[in-house]
Amino acid sequence: MKKDINILIVDDHPAVRSTMVDVLKEEGFITDKAENGESALKKCTENKYDFVLIDVQMPKINGIEVLKTLKAQNKQIPNFIFFTAYSLPEIQNEAMKMGCLAFLQKPIQIERVISILKQSKGTTVLICLKNEKQQNLLYNSLISKGFHALQTLNVDEALIQLRQINFNYLILDCDWTQSEHDIIRATIKSLSSNTVCFESNEDEEIHDIENRIFSHLREIS
Template sequence: MKSDLILIADDEPSMRLNLVELLETEGYSVILASNGEEAIEKTRQHSPMVVLMDIKMPQMTGIQALKSLKQIDNRIPVIVFTAYGTNEKPIEAIKAGAFDYLDKPFDIDEFLKVIDSAINQHKKVLRLEKNSNDDDNSRLVSVEQHIVGTSKKMRDVLKLVGKIASKDTTVLIEGESGSGKEVIADAIHRHSHKANGPFIKVNCGALPESLLESELFGHEAGAFTDANKQRRGRFELADGGTIFLDEVNTLAPSTQVKLLRVLQHFTFERVGSEKTIKTDARIIAATNKDLKKEVKNGNFREDLYYRLNVFNISIPPLRERIQDIDPLTKYFLRKYAPNTNLLISPEALTYLKSYHWPGNVRELENIIERATILMNGKVLEKKDLSISLKSDLSNIYDSFTDEGSIPMQKILESVEKDLIQKGLQRTNWNKTKAANLLGINRRLLYSKIDQYDLKE
């Protein structure tokens, strides 16, 4: 039997009762608090191994109580949860020092696994306390509501942002075009201690090679034709803040060498000058290509890759986080029709979730913006969406056709594989739910997973 003490802080009696029954069945000892102030007092009295805290409570929010608890004893892991889990709540919680963040209703197995992990960590900290100089993340502050997404994959991304934001570490963000790399870079900057400094963005792929070096490092008057006066470069402008290098994979070899020097020494020279300039800019780079492959193919310097890839954040494509389509769609409806309280029909939302989203979040935003212009009434319907699932089938068909042949079996297998993938993704790989959603039995689903070599 376990004897570890857990404190539950939630203003809903039914929620407290459910958690008590579950945790006591698992062998834990439990004490209860109905608000933040009570949680703080009982933590002082009992020093629990873990605190479970609801974010939305009267008088003092869970985040406010969390910050106070971290001041009392920052060794106690605090797991926060809420039924209002939207946007950047995971960042706010992790930045305030939470051990983890869960949305209500949570999966019981995941919930117990997080508690077990928190207790193990607490015990390890206690064992190593005399020799440990571990720091927490409580110095981080909250951010505006710019990131939308409630899927587990996006929550994991947001937790990484919460961990790295307060550092000056160079970050490499990888993800397909339109997946939201710039939004994540912006969040890192807004969370950092350089948040009051400039946030300078450079799209390396949008500038010709002849101009990019001057754009990044500046130039002196007369350095080249049409250089009529001195110009400060983006690194100079970003001093004391953050510079975001988008599509860094497109940099020419000569520019890669100069960027490597900046990363090594934080110094550079303007074009046409021998004067060395020092910069205090934090560097965040982004790429829509696999830089490891680019290095292997000789298109990108290996030493520069390792300098950029100190901390890696990978943004999942929208098709791998179908759960985010609902909150994203509602966010874009509010963004492009802020005073009209537009709604979306269940049929339209299902249709959006069935699309493969090659353009990711950017494509979804464009489609919703167009729909708000063309739709009639207050409800966005399926007919208002400028996408066609026929294009998915056409792409599959075109990829298999050869000299007019129609390989029907291959096309059917491809469609079947796609539907099974969507069913598994939509249910977070809960195979029982996926089988019910697809209208097949679990044995057949397992067989198809093996047949198509599908992996979570």
């Protein structure tokens, strides 16, 4: 990985900041840190970051307000990854609607953070197919072509991933129930996500699924 990805880590707990800085530096990222929302706003105004990893709950200015303020200033917004110790669906939905990259629960799984940081530099695909063999073949083929793919075993798991990460594409099995399809599409819509959903089934060849992705990428390029 090129050592040119700049990350701002924002948390009011010094131990959390220091741990994340140390681990991410070892992974080759360039890191900076801020102890609260006010400091984060100042740093984002003065510096250019690729990512901001920020706690939702902080004194004075919380993580959501930092992103709102930057958007109101028409600044070039880094990719925001929120984390919180609390289960707050309404705040999570608000964050996703504002275009955050991910919304994660504490305690922070640093491996998960690193995976998201690396995935975000390419095209991300969430695969939710019933046929395990087909799903594995598609996953391996996409990875070999430079995509960042994630497999899910069922619709419930897919919904969790969609609420945490803004995927570019979702490959969804046609054979899930209509109500499951409706829930998936309603979730994507409620999050104001740009996720493109392609329906497929076990009869579709892997290269045909990939060609639909490639065709769409050409259309939007």
